[in-house]
């Protein structure tokens with residue numbers, strides 16, 4: 371984990387390895403991996419992507435935060451209802467978001483990972499939103515925008531992967547692996563949004 | 570609509586233009602388009618993609634159907650519960666799926682389109698699943714796999730776009746426009762899955 375700065379334990383509210391047990395089974399995870407066509411090759415491509423993205427994480431976050439800040443219907447969920455953005459909230463989430471980029475590229479997708487996926491899901495819903503950072507923002511990130519942000523979270527990563535001297539084919543392969551990883555996670559995060567029996 | 574074969578009206582169960590009113594507003598659609606970064610440029614790229622894909626629709630469907638057929642947890646939703654795939658069901662949906670490729674590329678994303686998006690959403694859930702083709706299959710396509718299939722539905726389209734003589738940049742731009750269009754629709758389709766106030 372040498373590429374992870376700041377140290378995990380120094381990121382406020384980051385509880386990887388200490389989250390509650392996910393109700394999603396490893397067998398369900400395997401099916402989902404098959405649905406997004408995620409295989410060993412993708413895991414290896416993500417590890418390489420992690421090396422390329424490390425050191426660029428702050429710039430990636432600048433891009434994503436710029437995107438969210440520019441859209442009132444998105445920044446609302448980092449704000450007091452009907453009010454102003456909460457600077458401490460944006461800042462605290464930002465550190466965990468940076469760590470998420472590293473986790474997505476380097477962590478094995480095992481039980482511990484599944485458990486933290488569940489925690490991230492809950493942090494977007496009334497179950498845990500606002501709790502970690504003790505803020506009074508909106509109660510839920512709407513499911514439709516959670517799904518929609520797959521696009522900016524994916525397409526904006528391309529220039530960061532392409533910056534170092536990799537072939538166009540390799541960049542393309544890493545992009546696909548990244549897309550699979552993000553869609554896989556959003557599919558997992560949709561669970562606490564779904565009606566009984568529909569997830 | 571000259572590129573559409575068979576004629577829309579000849580596709581059993583295809584009710585574009587005659588669907589119930591969507592509960593989603595055009596203002597909500599505009600926000601979603603912003604979240605997936607969908608703009609006029611993408612609409613134009615999709616129209617070009619539509620020209621390239623037309624005539625290849627059956628081959629694309631072969632690819633997608635092969636993918637679904639190969640995964641028990643997916644083909645189950647075209648089957649009797651715990652039983653065999655229903656051939657008539659697979660066949661009937663296939664024609665509408667082909668039309669959907671053309672619609673995604675050529676239709677304006679207006680109220681009529683929004684209304685049919687709502688109908689497609691309902692056809693994946695207990696509200697309307699099995700109804701159109703009068704079959705006794707599973708009651709719902711699970712939300713997580715609906716989201717997951719964004720990946721195969723997107724990545725497998727690339728070779729079909731690349732077949733005709735387009736520059737790599739143009740293919741890449743069309744791929745992004747396609748990804749945006751698919752994610753936009755899946756975000757819309759997630760509505761009847763979501764708990765009150767979470768969509």
Ligand code: HEM
Pocket residue numbers: 383384385438443444445446447448463466467470490493494498499500501502503511515516517518519520523552556
């Ligand atoms: C693909 C889409 C998305 C990804 C990958 C993503 C990723 C993340 C990550 C990694 C975190 C921090 C998790 C942790 O605490 O360790 C987070 C938290 C958060 N995200 Fe998202 N997110 C997405 C969509 C959205 C959208 C559409 C919004 C709406 C503006 C949003 C708003 C938030 C908020 C407010 C938090 C803090 C939640 C809390 O703990 O109170 N996210 N997200």
Ligand code: HEM
Pocket residue numbers: 582583584637642643644645646647662665666669689692693697698699700701702710714715716718719722751755
């Ligand atoms: C991005 C993902 C998906 C897309 C773009 C998609 C697209 C479509 C389209 C266009 C139709 C026909 C709509 C019409 O009647 O005009 C349809 C129906 C259907 N799809 Fe999907 N689909 C997706 C995910 C899935 C998944 C994961 C399954 C699970 C196997 C599935 C199973 C079905 C079934 C069973 C029907 C027939 C529903 C009925 O009874 O009318 N779909 N889909």
